[in-house]
Amino acid sequence: MSKYTSFPEPNAEDQNPFQDPSVTQHSSTTGYATLDLYNPFDNKTVQPPPPYEATVPNAPPPAQTPPNRTTPTEPRNYGSYTNQQSAVSATTAELLKKQEELERRARELEKRERELDAHALGSGASRQNNWPPLPSFCPVGPCFYQDISVDINQNFQRTVTIMYYYWMFTACTLLFNLISSLANFCVDVSGGVGLGLAILWFILFTPCSFVCWYRPVYKAFRSDSSFNFFAFFFVFFAQVVFYVIMTIGIPGWGFSGWIVSLATLKSSVPVGVIMLLNAILFTGQAAMGVVMLKKVHSLYRQTGASFEKAQAEFATGVMSNQAVRQAAATATTSAAQSAFTGAR
Missing domain, CATH: 1.20.120 (Four Helix Bundle (Hemerythrin (Met), subunit A))
Structure with a gap:
């Protein structure tokens, strides 16, 4: 088992790769060539490697001085507390105004809905006259009903x-x-x-x-x-x-x-x-x-x-009038009786 776990002892017969003549010849010189210019495994020509030529590094670009950034002497004014408070007050006033307008329109719509519902009930739920606006102690009451916001489109x-x-x-x-x-x-x-x-x-x-x-x-x-x-x-x-x-x-x-x-x-x-x-x-x-x-x-x-x-409206209105229908019925009855009496 020891021969598998221990390192093998060096043998004199083993060839040392660093003792290769080409390598020792190359390392003995002060100047050496780069790998792309010299191939040590090329056995066609046995010549000393070319001298090393150091490459001149490119000059670094000149350093650019950063632009001068001047700090403003006066601090920026992002709004005082008074201005912010006035802006909030203006916004609140505008919202309150819109809310009042919406409430007023809601009251008008509710009023119009009540009037239309009362009108849809028929003649039994006739609307109370409100014009002319006479005082309560006056013996004569209003003669007409008038509400432009309700009746008119x-x-x-x-x-x-x-x-x-x-x-x-x-x-x-x-x-x-x-x-x-x-x-x-x-x-x-x-x-x-x-x-x-x-x-x-x-x-x-x-x-x-x-x-x-x-x-x-x-x-x-x-x-x-x-x-x-x-x-x-x-x-x-x-x-x-x-x-x-x-x-x-x-x-x-x-x-x-x-x-x-x-x-x-x-x-x-x-x-x-x-x-x-x-x-x-x-x-x-x-x-x-x-x-x-x-x-x-x-x-x-x-x-x-x-x-x-x-x-058509005139004819419908005339025929729907109770007095006109009564007069027409009376005239028709009288004409029939006269015709019947004349026939006798």
Whole structure:
């Protein structure tokens, strides 16, 4: 077992590779060649190896000096606590404003839903009238129900609101016309007829204009009614023509228009100025009437209403009226009895 575990002893007969002549010749010289130039195992030529030529290393690149980086003398201001607090406050205020807007819209939608649910219940759950807004102690109650934000589509709410304010403007203009006619009567007793007519126009036109052209346009946009559209166009066109006559101011008609105002200005300057202001209001009233007539007509063409639909709505409304049906039944019964009596 020892011959397998111990190292073999050196033998003199073994050839030492470092004693090879080629190696000893190469190692005896101070200069030696590299391996790629000298092959010691090449036995064709026995020549001394070529002298060693040391390679000159490449010069290192010049060191580049780093750019000068100057540190700013003043420290950067990343925002003070006050600025941050103001920004947070502004954001909070904006969020609160948006929340209030969302809550307001939610209340409006809830109100509209309640109104629509009450309206869908039928005639048994009729909505309570709220116009004109009279006090509770008044013996006369409201005559109409009006809520533009509930009844009118959002696309037409602005137009209906403008028409409502326009009606109020016409009522105020007629009231101012009554005041100017009274002032004219104070300086000229012969103007009593004009004062009486001014009172009549105010009492007549104020409620009639509301019932005859404002309520039809309100109903037309509420239920897309062709009949109410045509009723509005017919009455409102006549009203605009009458507004033009008011603006002219024919003497003796009870209107403080341009002709009467300029004539009164010669006799009394204060009264003439008051009547001139009334003439200006009449002019604006007539111009606004023409503009709103064109506006409503353009919206009418977008709703798809037509004259055929107006006729059908009129026929349906007439036949659904209890009084009309009772009168028709009475007339039919009388005609049948007369025919039966004549036949006997």
